[in-house]
Amino acid sequence: AQSVTQLGSHVSVSEGALVLLRCNYSSSVPPYLFWYVQYPNQGLQLLLKYTTGATLVKGINGFEAEFKKSETSFHLTKPSAHMSDAAEYFCAVSEGGSYIPTFGRGTSLIVHP
Amino acid sequence: DADVTQTPRNRITKTGKRIMLECSQTKGHDRMYWYRQDPGLGLRLIYYSFDVKDINKGEISDGYSVSRQAQAKFSLSLESAIPNQTALYFCATSDYRNTASGTQYFGPGTRLLVL
Numbered sequence: 283a284q285s286v287t288q289l290g291s292h293v294s295v296s297e298g299a300l301v302l303l304r305c306n307y308s309s310s311v312p313p314y315l316f317w318y319v320q321y322p323n324q325g326l327q328l329l330l331k332y333t334t335g336a337t338l339v340k341g342i343n344g345f346e347a348e349f350k351k352s353e354t355s356f357h358l359t360k361p362s363a364h365m366s367d368a369a370e371y372f373c374a375v376s377e378g379g380s381y382i383p384t385f386g387r388g389t390s391l392i393v394h395p
Numbered sequence: 396d397a398d399v400t401q402t403p404r405n406r407i408t409k410t411g412k413r414i415m416l417e418c419s420q421t422k423g424h425d426r427m428y429w430y431r432q433d434p435g436l437g438l439r440l441i442y443y444s445f446d447v448k449d450i451n452k453g454e455i456s457d458g459y460s461v462s463r464q465a466q467a468k469f470s471l472s473l474e475s476a477i478p479n480q481t482a483l484y485f486c487a488t489s490d491y492r493n494t495a496s497g498t499q500y501f502g503p504g505t506r507l508l509v510l
Contacts, residue, residue, distance in 0.1 A: 314497045325485055325501035376497055387437035
């Protein structure tokens with residue numbers, strides 16, 4: 283069985299500060315891991331994903347995440363927050379690309395001027 | 396034009412009414428999904444379909460039904476709407492031919508209010 287835990291339903295940062303959104307997963311097989319972003323009044327769009335290979339994954343808009351098997355984590359980071367980063371972020375896990383992903387409950391990123 | 400479209404975008408209905416939410420896609424994907432989003436609960440899978448002849452229940456299918464009219468169309472019905480079905484509903488697609496990806500593509504959502 284697979285599951286995802288996102289620590290913190292809300293994260294608040296100042297513009298220019300480091301963004302860190304936490305995601306821990308559980309999977310019985312090597313996982314596929316995803317981060318999706320949802321801007322207000324829009325659907326989800328893929329930010330980045332890990333399938334195999336390099337454990338540090340770079341995505342759109344300056345975000346990156348590192349797959350750490352020993353910690354069962356896939357935390358999302360960005361060195362410097364922009365106001366436009368304010369959105370809901372979802373971590374997801376699947377047991378391979380052909381399987382249905384399980385989503386976390388989401389983390390709302392708030393960016394203060 | 397958007398690759399995954401949902402109609403209507405907003406809907407208000409009354410308890411006991413039957414309603415249908417529609418999803419269409421131009422991505423040529425074989426797999427389609429219906430999710431509902433509730434604040435603090437993330438996305439929960441209602442139904443999914445891997446091709447026109449394949450329909451599967453998800454985590455929370457009670458009170459819902461679906462129809463896969465064509466590869467590009469996947470509809471969600473609420474047979475008798477109740478207030479706790481008030482939520483944001485998303486349709487999504489993925490491509491079996493690219494299983495190494497696993498990426499899902501989401502529509503813009505339908506906001507449903509059941510009074």
